[in-house]
Amino acid sequence: MSNIKFTATKLVGTGKSGTLRPGPNGYYTLPIGGLNIFNSMGAYYTAQGARELFEQSAVLMRRIADGNLKGENGHPKQQPGQSDDQYFNRAMIIEETNVSHHFRSIWLDENFGKDHPELGNPDLIAIMAEVKPSGPHGPALQAALDNPDENVCFSIRALSKDFIQ
Numbered sequence: 001m002s003n004i005k006f007t008a009t010k011l012v013g014t015g016k017s018g019t020l021r022p023g024p025n026g027y028y029t030l031p032i033g034g035l036n037i038f039n040s041m042g043a044y045y046t047a048q049g050a051r052e053l054f055e056q057s058a059v060l061m062r063r064i065a066d067g068n069l070k071g072e073n074g075h076p077k078q079q080p081g082q083s084d085d086q087y088f089n090r091a092m093i094i095e096e097t098n099v100s101h102h103f104r105s106i107w108l109d110e111n112f113g114k115d116h117p118e119l120g121n122p123d124l125i126a127i128m129a130e131v132k133p134s135g136p137h138g139p140a141l142q143a144a145l146d147n148p149d150e151n152v153c154f155s156i157r158a159l160s161k162d163f164i165q
Contacts, residue, residue: 019148026132027104028145031112033127033156045156047125054108064105073100073137075155099135106130127156 022028035047053060063069072094078087106129109115113124131154133142144152 020145022132023130025104027130028132029128029130030152030154031109031126032106032129032131032154034112035108035125035127036113036123037121040153047123051108054106060106064103067102067104069103069106070094070099070135071101071103071131071154072098073140074098097136100133100137100141102132102134104130104132129154 020028020030033045035045035050038044060069076087076090076095078084082090106127109126109128112126112128113119113122116124133139133145141152144150
């Protein structure tokens with residue numbers, strides 16, 4: 001009888017350990033999303049139009065400037081009987097009882113793809129952030145960030161507007 005083993009391979013061959021270290025105030029500088037790239041569900045996020053959110057979005061810029069841009073644990077699930085419009089509207093808000101982190105700053109790294117040729121996408125623009133675990137689910141995020149074998153992912157749902165084609 002042979003054994004079959006599945007293991008995380010994201011860092012294999014990169015020489016990286018997966019160990020993240022926060023800055024002096026506990027904030028981690030991380031890529032939280034990407035533009036000009038497909039996400040894990042096959043949707044393509046273009047940079048066209050996204051730059052405007054960083055330059056002109058009153059809500060995003062006001063929340064960052066006021067120090068109250070937060071994120072939540074997980075992604076909302078569409079509830080039974082919930083219309084698509086209701087679900088999309090829910091995805092645009094952060095539920096206070098589900099907060100897991102605070103964003104101190106968010107910016108675009110236009111050269112991320114060029115600076116990381118191993119990714120094979122020179123047009124890739126990284127959405128970077130300074131993130132700190134906080135809120136009711138902050139300890140869960142902290143545990144994930146402290147685990148070198150766990151791939152912590154963020155959703156940029158609040159920066160997007162979903163629509164049905």
